[in-house]
Structures are given as structure tokens and as C-alpha cells.
Amino acid sequence: MKRLGAWPALLFFLCLGLGLSCRASDQDVAVVLSSNLEPYQEALKGFQESFGRTAPVFILAEGRPRLPAGTRLVVAIGSKAALFPYPQDTMLIYCMAPGVQVPKGRRNAIKIHTVPATLSVLSKIKQIQPSVRTLGVLWGSDATEDFLSDRTLVESSLGIKLAADRIRSVDDLPDRLRALKGKVDALWLPPDPLLVTPAAFAVLKDYSRGNHIPVYASAETLVEDGAVASLFSSYQEIGRRAGWAAQRVLEGTLERTAYYPEKLQMAVNPSFAREVGLVIPSTIVKEAVPSAP
Amino acid sequence: MNRPRGHRIQCLGLAALVAGITGMAAAEDGASRRQETFQLYQEAAEVVSAAALHPQSTQEAPGNATVITSQEIQAYGYRTIAEALQSVSGGYFTDDRNYSYIWVRGFGRPGDYNSRVLLMLNGHRLNENVYGGAYMDQIFPVPIESVEKIEVIKGPGAALYGNNAFFAVVNVITKQPGQAPAVQANAEGGSYGTSKAAASVSHATSGSDGFYATGEYRHMHGQDLEYPSFRSVNNGVAVNADGEENYNLFTSWAGSGFSLQGAYSDRAKHIPTASFATQFDNPNEQTDDARGFVELKAERDLSPAIHCNGRVYVDQYDYHGSFPMTNAAPPPDLTTNRDYARALWYGEETTLRVAPPEAAHALLLGQDYEQTYDVHTLNFNDDPYQLIMDNQHRLDRYAFFAQDEWTPSKIFLFTLGARYDHDQSYADTVNPRLSAVIRLRDTSTLKLMYGTAFRAPNPYELYGQGLGSDPNTNLEPEKITSYETDWVEQIAPKTSATAAYFLNDIHNLIDNVVDAAGNTQFQDVEHVRSHGLDLSSRWEDGPYAVRAGYVYQQTYVVGGTLLSNSPMHTATAGFVRRWGPWGTTSFDGLFVGPRRTLQGTTLPPAATFNLNLSVTPWRDGLRLYFGIFNLFDTSYSVSGSTEHVQDAIPQNGRNFNGGVEYRFR
Numbered sequence: 001m002k003r004l005g006a007w008p009a010l011l012f013f014l015c016l017g018l019g020l021s022c023r024a025s026d027q028d029v030a031v032v033l034s035s036n037l038e039p040y041q042e043a044l045k046g047f048q049e050s051f052g053r054t055a056p057v058f059i060l061a062e063g064r065p066r067l068p069a070g071t072r073l074v075v076a077i078g079s080k081a082a083l084f085p086y087p088q089d090t091m092l093i094y095c096m097a098p099g100v101q102v103p104k105g106r107r108n109a110i111k112i113h114t115v116p117a118t119l120s121v122l123s124k125i126k127q128i129q130p131s132v133r134t135l136g137v138l139w140g141s142d143a144t145e146d147f148l149s150d151r152t153l154v155e156s157s158l159g160i161k162l163a164a165d166r167i168r169s170v171d172d173l174p175d176r177l178r179a180l181k182g183k184v185d186a187l188w189l190p191p192d193p194l195l196v197t198p199a200a201f202a203v204l205k206d207y208s209r210g211n212h213i214p215v216y217a218s219a220e221t222l223v224e225d226g227a228v229a230s231l232f233s234s235y236q237e238i239g240r241r242a243g244w245a246a247q248r249v250l251e252g253t254l255e256r257t258a259y260y261p262e263k264l265q266m267a268v269n270p271s272f273a274r275e276v277g278l279v280i281p282s283t284i285v286k287e288a289v290p291s292a293p
Numbered sequence: 294m295n296r297p298r299g300h301r302i303q304c305l306g307l308a309a310l311v312a313g314i315t316g317m318a319a320a321e322d323g324a325s326r327r328q329e330t331f332q333l334y335q336e337a338a339e340v341v342s343a344a345a346l347h348p349q350s351t352q353e354a355p356g357n358a359t360v361i362t363s364q365e366i367q368a369y370g371y372r373t374i375a376e377a378l379q380s381v382s383g384g385y386f387t388d389d390r391n392y393s394y395i396w397v398r399g400f401g402r403p404g405d406y407n408s409r410v411l412l413m414l415n416g417h418r419l420n421e422n423v424y425g426g427a428y429m430d431q432i433f434p435v436p437i438e439s440v441e442k443i444e445v446i447k448g449p450g451a452a453l454y455g456n457n458a459f460f461a462v463v464n465v466i467t468k469q470p471g472q473a474p475a476v477q478a479n480a481e482g483g484s485y486g487t488s489k490a491a492a493s494v495s496h497a498t499s500g501s502d503g504f505y506a507t508g509e510y511r512h513m514h515g516q517d518l519e520y521p522s523f524r525s526v527n528n529g530v531a532v533n534a535d536g537e538e539n540y541n542l543f544t545s546w547a548g549s550g551f552s553l554q555g556a557y558s559d560r561a562k563h564i565p566t567a568s569f570a571t572q573f574d575n576p577n578e579q580t581d582d583a584r585g586f587v588e589l590k591a592e593r594d595l596s597p598a599i600h601c602n603g604r605v606y607v608d609q610y611d612y613h614g615s616f617p618m619t620n621a622a623p624p625p626d627l628t629t630n631r632d633y634a635r636a637l638w639y640g641e642e643t644t645l646r647v648a649p650p651e652a653a654h655a656l657l658l659g660q661d662y663e664q665t666y667d668v669h670t671l672n673f674n675d676d677p678y679q680l681i682m683d684n685q686h687r688l689d690r691y692a693f694f695a696q697d698e699w700t701p702s703k704i705f706l707f708t709l710g711a712r713y714d715h716d717q718s719y720a721d722t723v724n725p726r727l728s729a730v731i732r733l734r735d736t737s738t739l740k741l742m743y744g745t746a747f748r749a750p751n752p753y754e755l756y757g758q759g760l761g762s763d764p765n766t767n768l769e770p771e772k773i774t775s776y777e778t779d780w781v782e783q784i785a786p787k788t789s790a791t792a793a794y795f796l797n798d799i800h801n802l803i804d805n806v807v808d809a810a811g812n813t814q815f816q817d818v819e820h821v822r823s824h825g826l827d828l829s830s831r832w833e834d835g836p837y838a839v840r841a842g843y844v845y846q847q848t849y850v851v852g853g854t855l856l857s858n859s860p861m862h863t864a865t866a867g868f869v870r871r872w873g874p875w876g877t878t879s880f881d882g883l884f885v886g887p888r889r890t891l892q893g894t895t896l897p898p899a900a901t902f903n904l905n906l907s908v909t910p911w912r913d914g915l916r917l918y919f920g921i922f923n924l925f926d927t928s929y930s931v932s933g934s935t936e937h938v939q940d941a942i943p944q945n946g947r948n949f950n951g952g953v954e955y956r957f958r
Contacts, residue, residue, distance in 0.1 A: 011869075021910075035336075035735060036735050037332060037333065038326075038329055038806055039329055039330075039333050040333075041347050059703065061701030061732065061735070062702075062704070062707075062732065063653070063701075063702060063703050063705075064651075064652065064653060064655070064698035064700050065651075066651050066652075066653070067651055078333070078336060079333075079336040080336055085594075085597035085598055085648065086597060087597065087598075087651075088596065088597055096333065098333075098334055101335070119907035126655065168471060168472050168473065168474065169363070169472050169473075170364060171363065171364070171367070172474070172956070174874035174875070175907040175909065175913050175914050175956065178874065178909075179876045179913045180911050189598070191334075193334045193335060194332035196330070196331065196335075197331065197334070197335060197787075197834055198331060198787065198834055198835055199364060199833070199838070199871060201835070201872045202835045203871060203874045204873075205835075205836075205873065206836075206872065206873020206874060206875070207873050207874045211318075212874065219330045219333075219334075220326075221326055221327040221329075221330045222329070222330065224327055225327070225835065273875055279662065
């Protein structure tokens with residue numbers, strides 16, 4: 001009787017302790033979305049799948065997020081959410097925020113990039129266009145410079161020379177494009193807010209068509225705006241990577257300040273490719289996501 | 294006989310443009326996946342800072358906000374800030390051949406030097422301290438090529454900015470070192486013997502830190518202009534009396550949380566209208582305006598939740614007018630009236646913004662102090678010497694302001710603010726602002742706004758004397774109480790539509806009237822009410838960009854008639870086609886309904902259209918541009934002011950401007 005009486009009590013306190021610790025752990029993490037935009041919701045879904053636990057979700061467009069007391073980690077989805085002034089001692093993981101640098105003065109922030117690492121993107125471009133020798137890379141924001149850090153590795157392992165050219169504003173685009181004419185076999189646009197605008201793509205589309213220079217972009221729908229192909233990660237995949245990073249942060253096993261999503265997807269526009277004199281191999285077309293025209 | 298036909302063509306053109314816009318807008322079927330991509334990338338791009346003193350999207354700003362970008366300035370070939378402001382619904386500028394005046398939502402008083410609009414350059418107040426003037430023409434101290442964007446917030450802004458923020462706040466943002474090319478040079482030529490050269494240099498150390506300097510020189514020979522009111526002198530033609538010459542310099546430096554900016558502009562303009570009862574067809578009638586300032590600003594994030602901002606500045610304004618007049622007691626037959634004004638002022642401003650992440654409130658506290666230590670106005674006839682006015686004043690003012698942005702729920706954003714202004718030349722004034730931004734859906738926002746503002750009588754209105762004008766030291770500030778409801782549909786980052794209803798109640802409207810002695814004098818004469826509907830839309834997709842705006846308004850003296858110079862209808866529309874990397878074509882138009890002149894005649898409606906072409910042809914860094922303004926050579930006039938004999942002053946007919954731009958990286 002005596003031994004039986006002690007075990008249930010111990011078990012009860014153990015469960016209570018576990019329950020409390022699980023509860024506290026759940027409340028450690030909060031998710032903040034810039035708005036209810038569908039891509040952010042998809043990223044949230046990916047995050048929740050990967051993170052495996054529930055976390056309170058706040059929509060910045062609906063009001064300032066009131067983080068629960070004791071929040072140790074914020075996962076920000078979207079540029080505005082990433083730039084929000086969270087308490088200094090809160091860890092920040094941000095994604096779906098192309099062009100956003102680690103906020104000024106914040107040391108404990110981790111960025112999840114919007115597309116996979118340069119080497120894997122350019123390997124796919126090499127498959128689509130085996131003849132590519134020199135690839136023009138246009139970029140503008142400081143944050144995009146990360147994509148050029150693998151430059152030497154890309155050049156040695158893929159045999160693609162990168163002709164990187166930074167632009168200061170969209171006004172520079174015509175000049176920069178003209179300067180690249182005859183010097184590059186194709187153009188790649190890393191995810192950069194300065195270049196992903198209807199106006200910039202209107203210029204790129206005509207340039208691509210007029211000079212038979214294929215343009216490769218970093219967001220699925222840009223194949224409708226003049227890119228022959230887009231190499232990207234799904235929004236859900238980006239969210240998954242954020243969830244993976246959040247788990248590692250809580251475990252204390254994360255080492256770097258920036259991570260790339262792993263799964264690469266591809267959208268192609270075969271008819272536009274034909275217009276610029278590029279025949280995309282049928283195996284590649286089959287591999288592409290079906291949303292492409 | 295030809296004019297009515299011309300008007301029909303212009304009206305048909307405008308109708309076709311509006312119909313096209315409507316059709317295209319209808320074709321937009323909600324926010325597509327493609328638009329979502331652009332929205333994701335441009336999330337933080339289109340923001341305004343002037344509405345609440347911190348960056349906000351135009352959708353959430355507590356005011357009717359519009360942003361004019363450098364791309365639009367380039368595509369539409371705008372030559373001045375005033376021309377750019379015509380693209381905002383209800384915006385219309387007029388030129389009395391000396392200064393440009395901007396109307397806001399159909400309200401404009403000739404001769405007010407735009408003192409009912411607050412004009413800022415990178416947040417620095419440009420309205421000067423003699424006439425309250427906000428010069429948006431060639432006196433503006435930055436070349437138009439160096440403007441990155443123009444934020445326009447319609448509605449009163451006195452709760453944050455105090456004096457002059459009566460009808461609107463216009464904040465012109467220059468290019469930052471990281472945005473501008475290392476060197477840029479422009480050379481232009483145009484109608485009326487116009488030539489212009491502008492250049493800028495930029496060096497970025499990191500991000501937007503670095504150095505930027507820009508400047509321009511411009512000369513216009515002008516036109517020989519005919520005024521039937523002076524038919525007895527040289528058949529009413531003023532020869533060589535419309536010339537203009539100006540230059541400006543602007544420089545900025547930013548680094549380590551500090552920024553320094555300084556600007557200077559000087560413009561001389563000959564006046565062909567024989568204003569202020571001067572001798573007609575005398576090319577010696579001219580004004581010379583010079584404006585300059587230096588400002589040092591520091592910004593610090595004390596913590597992620599507390600941002601503090603401080604600045605000190607020194608400003609200067611100089612004016613000199615020469616007015617040849619018939620001598621009442623010859624000899625000599627002619628004397629020249631000299632009119633001088635000079636103001637030197639310095640001041641400081643500090644603001645503290647506290648926005649704790651967990652709180653529903655974001656609080657802004659601020660104060661400013663300014664001393665105008667020398668306002669000197671001098672007026673005399675030079676031969677024989679006759680002193681008419683010699684006034685010197687020192688003016689002090691200070692203000693405290695506070696604003697709370699309160700988000701009690703997902704749907705509401707309330708902005709509650711007030712500012713107390715003390716100025717020794719008029720009674721203390723407190724101006725509140727209340728606004729509710731209600732997010733009905735992700736794309737739909739309803740804004741309910743209430744606010745008051747004031748325009749203080751300036752030294753010119755209080756003490757001005759000479760050339761048939763009398764002082765009036767008993768003037769009270771004008772006061773406006775404004776109510777506005779806006780419905781904003783933000784369909785995509787660059788696609789939006791806004792419908793607004795506004796009601797403005799203006800007390801003590803200061804107007805220049807003829808007094809019992811036959812002289813002009815500024816008086817608090819009228820209680821004026823203005824209400825109307827303001828519709829605007831923007832749409833951009835691929836190579837096409839379209840904008841359209843329409844304002845219907847009625848402004849009337851309470852218990853009296855419709856206010857003069859106040860058209861019920863103004864409409865604006867524009868279309869841009871980008872031709873890949875090769876250039877742009879734009880076509881834009883402006884319609885102004887009938888309006889009464891100060892002298893009581895009615896001016897007919899007018900529609901003007903402009904066509905602009907920009908080509909980046911073959912060489913790296915080169916751009917050629919050419920524009921035809923008032924394409925159909927519409928004959929139209931604007932109301933003269935009290936200093937004019939003419940009741941209507943004709944505006945420019947068809948004219949051209951072309952230039953070449955070269956950018957070095």
C-alpha cells in the first residue's frame with residue numbers, strides 16, 4: 001500500500017512538470033506575419049508542419065503583436081514583420097523578406113533566404129541551357145550580395161563565369177543591360193526587391209526578346225513576365241526551413257546566421273524560351289511545376 | 294470658331310482616356326498570384342513619412358496620401374515640383390508670370406505664395422518667414438532630376454507641423470548617395486529660349502550613407518506677351534519682359550546616425566504683366582528671390598522601442614523687387630520702386646517615438662523652437678528718394694506636440710494628436726487631429742479623419758506697406774476645421790483606388806481686398822466652406838502605367854456666393870508605355886472647369902495635354918528626352934490677383950522641351 005501510494009503521486013507531479021514545461025516551451029515561440037497575403041499563409045503552413053508544435057500567430061497588418069511574456073523566439077514572415085522592433089533579447093528568425101538585412105543593432109537574428117543556394121540554382125540553369133558560359137547577374141540590395149558569396153565555387157565547379165553588376169535604381173537598368181549585351185549568354189536575377197517590379201520586368205522582357213538573352217528569375221510567377229524559367233523554393237518550403245531553424249534554435253544547435261531552403265523547384269515558359277532562341281529540353285519541361293504556361 | 298471644336302476634341306480625348314482607364318481597371322480580377330509576388334517583394338517600398346513622422350504605407354497613413362516617384366517624374370517629363378503636383382487629383386498650378394501657385398482640391402487664392410501648403414525638403418520646412426511662401430517653381434532649391442519621390446498628404450497637418458500645413462503637406466525627398474549615379478549631367482533646351490544645365494555627384498560609403506551634391510543653372514529668354522488691357526502702350530505687347538534666370542545648389546552628407554543638408558537657390562524673373570501699377574512694357578520690372586538653409590540632424594535608436602530624433606538649422610530668405618513706375622511729380626518721368634525683404638531664422642526640433650512591441654500604443658512626443666532674429670522689409674522710391682516702409686521685427690515661436698497611434702484591435706488604428714503653438718505675433722493656438730483607419734479587408738481601408746489647422750498671418754500681411762497697400766496688425770490666424778472620409782482599395786502594390794469626401798470649414802480667411810482709401814489691405818474677411826468628392830486611381834502592370842483623378846468641389850462664402858478662382862471640376866489622367874530598355878512614352882492631360890476671376894468674369898473650361906518621349910538609345914549611360922506641353926495649343930487663362938490690372942492672365946501655348954542626360958557609374 002505504501003509503495004503503491006507513492007508512485008501515483010510521483011507520476012502526477014512528473015506529468016504536471018512535463019505539462020508545464022511543454023506549455024512554457026510552446027509559449028517560447030511566436031510567429032508574426034506581415035499580413036494575410038496568401039504566400040505568407042503558405043509559409044506559415046510549412047512552418048507549422050516542420051516545427052511540429054503550436055505557436056501563437058500575430059498578423060502585423062491587423063495591429064501591433066502583443067507577444068506573450070517569456071517569448072524567446074519570434075519567427076517573422078514577410079519584410080514588415082522582419083523589420084518590426086522586437087525586444088532586443090528575443091531571438092529572431094525571418095523569412096519571406098527578400099532584400100531585408102539583419103535589422104540594425106540586432107545580433108541574434110537568422111535569415112532564411114527565399115531561394116536555395118546559388119550553386120544549386122545555377123546547376124539547374126546549366127541543365128536548362130547547357131551552352132551558358134557567362135551569366136550576367138543583376139542585383140541591387142545589400143542583402144542580395146549573399147548570393148554572390150559562392151562565386152568562386154560556382155565558377156570552378158560549373159564552369160560558369162559570373163558577370164555580376166550592381167544597379168542603384170531601376171533607372172540604371174537600361175544602361176546595365178546594354179553594357180551586358182554581347183558579353184553574357186543569359187541573365188540571372190537573384191530575389192531582389194529592386195528588380196522584382198512590373199516596370200523592371202517590362203524592360204527585361206523586351207531586352208531578352210530583342211537580344212535573344214534568356215532571363216532566369218527567382219519567383220514562380222515571373223515566367224509570366226518575361227523570364228524563360230524561374231528557380232525558386234515554394235513558400236511552404238521556406239516556412240518549413242524556418243520551422244527547422246526554430247527547432248535548432250531552441251535546441252541551441254544552430255551555428256550560422258543565414259540558411260537557404262533546400263528543395264529547388266522550377267517553372268518554365270517554353271514559348272517565351274523559343275522566342276529568345278532557347279529550346280528547353282523536354283525532360284526539364286516535365287520536371288517543372290505545372291503552373292507554367 | 295475653332296475653339297469650341299478644339300474643346301470638343303480635347304473633351305473626347307479626355308473621355309477616351311478615362312474610358313480606357315476604367316476598362317483596364319475592370320479587367321483586373323482581384324489580387325492574382327502574380328500580383329502577390331510583386332506585393333511580397335514590394336511590401337516595404339511605397340511608404341510615406343510626412344503623415345505621422347514615421348514610415349507608413351499610404352493605406353495606413355492618417356491622411357489622403359500620394360507618392361510621386363522619380364520614375365513618374367522622368368516618364369511624364371515634369372520640369373518643376375508644381376508640374377508634378379498636377380498629377381495628384383485636385384492639384385493644378387497657375388503661373389502669373391512671376392510665381393507659380395498650386396491649387397489643392399480646387400482651392401487656390403491668387404497671390405498667396407502657396408502659404409496654405411507646407412512644403413518640405415527631406416523633412417525641412419521650406420516655407421519662408423516673410424510671406425509664408427512655398428516656392429514650387431524655379432526657386433525650389435533642388436533640380437527636379439535629383440528628386441527621388443514627392444509625398445503629398447492632402448488635408449490639415451498642423452497637429453504635427455504647425456503653421457502652413459493648412460490644405461496639404463508636400464515632402465520632397467532627394468536621391469540618396471546609394472541611389473544616385475556617381476555622376477549625372479543633364480543639358481536641356483526648350484521653347485522661349487530656354488536652356489538648362491544640371492549635374493550631380495554621389496559617393497556612397499554604405500547603404501544610404503555618403504555624400505550627394507547637385508545643382509542647376511537655367512536661363513529663359515521669355516516671350517513677347519500681349520495684354521489687351523494695355524492696348525495703348527506698344528499695342529499691348531510687352532517685349533523682352535518675361536525672362537528668367539536661376540541657379541540652385543544642394544548638398545547632403547549622412548553617416549554614423551548624423552546627416553547634414555544644405556541648399557541655396559536664387560532666381561530672377563522679369564514681369565511682363567505690369568503688376569503693382571508699374572509701367573507696362575518696361576523690362577526692368579523684376580523680382581529676385583533667394584532661399585537657403587543648413588540643417589544638422591541626428592537620429593538614434595535608444596532601444597528597439599525608442600527612437601529619438603533631433604535637428605538644428607539656420608535658414609535665410611532674401612527678396613528684391615524692382616518696379617518702374619510713372620513719377621507722380623516729374624521730372625524725372627519714371628521712378629523705380631524698390632521692395633526688399635529679408636529674413637534670417639534658426640531653430641531646433643526634437644522628437645521621441647516610443648513604440649514598445651507588446652503595447653497597443655505608439656507615442657510620439659516633440660517640441661520645437663524657432664527664432665526669426667531679423668525680418669526686415671524695406672520699400673522706397675529711388676528717384677526722387679521716398680521712403681515708404683522700413684520695418685524690422687524679431688519673432689519667436691515654440692510648440693509642443695504629441696501623437697498617439699492606438700491599435701486596440703486587429704481592425705482599428707486610431708491616431709490622436711495635438712499641437713500647441715505659441716507665436717508672439719498672434720494668439721496661441723491648439724490644433725488637434727483624430728483619425729480612425731479601419732481595415733475592413735486586406736485590400737480595403739476606411740479612413741475617418743478630423744483635424745484643425747491654422748495659417749498665421751505673415752509679416753508681409755501684417756506690416757506690408759507701399760505701392761498702394763496698407764498694413765493690418767490686427768489680423769488673426771486663418772483656421773480650418775476639416776472632416777474627411779476616405780475609402781482606399783489597395784488591389785496590388787502599384788494598383789489602388791481611393792474615393793474621398795471632404796468638408797472644410799475655414800474661418801478668418803485672409804484675403805487681399807481694396808480698402809476705403811483705395812489701397813489694398815489683407816483682412817480676415819470671409820468664412821468659407823468647401824466640400825467635395827476626390828476620386829483617384831493608379832494602375833500599373835508590365836509596361837503600362839495609368840493614373841486618373843477627379844475632384845468635384847464647391848467652395849463658397851458662407852451666406853454668399855461661390856468663391857472666385859475655385860473650379861468645381863478638375864480632372865487629371867496620365868498614361869505611360871515603357872518600351873523595354875529603350876525608353877518610355879507618356880501622355881497626360883488636365884481638365885479644369887469654369888472658374889470665376891477675382892474681378893468677376895468667368896473663365897471657360899480648359900483641357901491641356903502633354904506628350905513626352907524618353908529614349909535610352911545606344912550608349913551606356915545616355916538618355917535623350919523630349920516633351921511637347923499643351924500639345925493642342927489650348928488657349929486658357931488663370932485669374933489675375935489684386936496686383937494685376939488684367940482679370941485673366943494667359944498661360945503658355947504649345948511649347949517644347951528636350952534634353953540629354955548622361956550618367957557615369
